[in-house]
Amino acid sequence: EVLLLESGGGLVQPGGSLRLSCAASGFSFSSYAMIWVRQAPGKGLEWVSSISGSAEITYYADSLQGRFSISRDNSKNTLYLQMSRLRAEDTAIYYCAKSPSRTESKPHFWGQGTLVTVSS
Amino acid sequence: QSVLTQPPSASGTPGQRVTISCSGSSSNIGGNTVNWYQKLAGTAPKLLIDSHNQRPSGVPDRISGSKSGTSASLVISGLQSEDEADYYCASWDASLNAVVFGGGTKLTVL
Numbered sequence: 001e002v003l004l005l006e007s008g009g010g011l012v013q014p015g016g017s018l019r020l021s022c023a024a025s026g027f028s029f030s031s032y033a034m035i036w037v038r039q040a041p042g043k044g045l046e047w048v049s050s051i052s053g054s055a056e057i058t059y060y061a062d063s064l065q066g067r068f069s070i071s072r073d074n075s076k077n078t079l080y081l082q083m084s085r086l087r088a089e090d091t092a093i094y095y096c097a098k099s100p101s102r103t104e105s106k107p108h109f110w111g112q113g114t115l116v117t118v119s120s
Numbered sequence: 121q122s123v124l125t126q127p128p129s130a131s132g133t134p135g136q137r138v139t140i141s142c143s144g145s146s147s148n149i150g151g152n153t154v155n156w157y158q159k160l161a162g163t164a165p166k167l168l169i170d171s172h173n174q175r176p177s178g179v180p181d182r183i184s185g186s187k188s189g190t191s192a193s194l195v196i197s198g199l200q201s202e203d204e205a206d207y208y209c210a211s212w213d214a215s216l217n218a219v220v221f222g223g224g225t226k227l228t229v230l
Contacts, residue, residue, distance in 0.1 A: 035219075037165075039159075044122065044206075044208065044221060044222070044224040045159070045165060045210075045221045045224065046221065047210070047218060047219040047220065047221060050219070059217055059218055059219075061218050062216060062218065095164060095165065100171070104171070105212060105218075105219050106153075106171065106210050106211075106219050107155075107157075107165070107167070107210075108170065108176070109167070110165050110167075111164060112163075112164050113164060
């Protein structure tokens, strides 16, 4: 059974940093690209970033303006999202998702999400 | 303003057929595949239609997707109360080098 468990969310002040983690199990982690998608309160889904199975290819939404960094540790079956210079508009539920292939950036299977709140 | 355009709302009565549209451009839908997702309140999104226009296991065959030119559609036949949810389309955008989502359509079963 595929399982994705996000952690690391919480309350952070504007300008602060946070690292999200996503522990994966039930599949060959290194064989699949992984994705982060977020949903702000009352808003729609917003794709954030993706990383290929071997971590050689990464993509980011332009709206992030270089503040976020995606990475993965295939030896630990874990995906990360390092977020810096956080703003109020980054407040959202952040979902980790599995791709159907090594390079596909559209999500197939989703975790339950972790809430990030940026507020003073 | 989302890159992919969806109607904000749709509705139907039980048993009816409902179509949700998703309009894009040559850099996304026109040249790439489209996925459709269902989002129920308080739960994680769920894939309904994948890049090959296939339904994952567990998605009923009364749900289907299609694409023509720079637009895509999700059709739900035999509408049921459990279909009441938000629906999103998504496609790769070659100009942005990013996945773009539609703004979402809230489906109400009357």
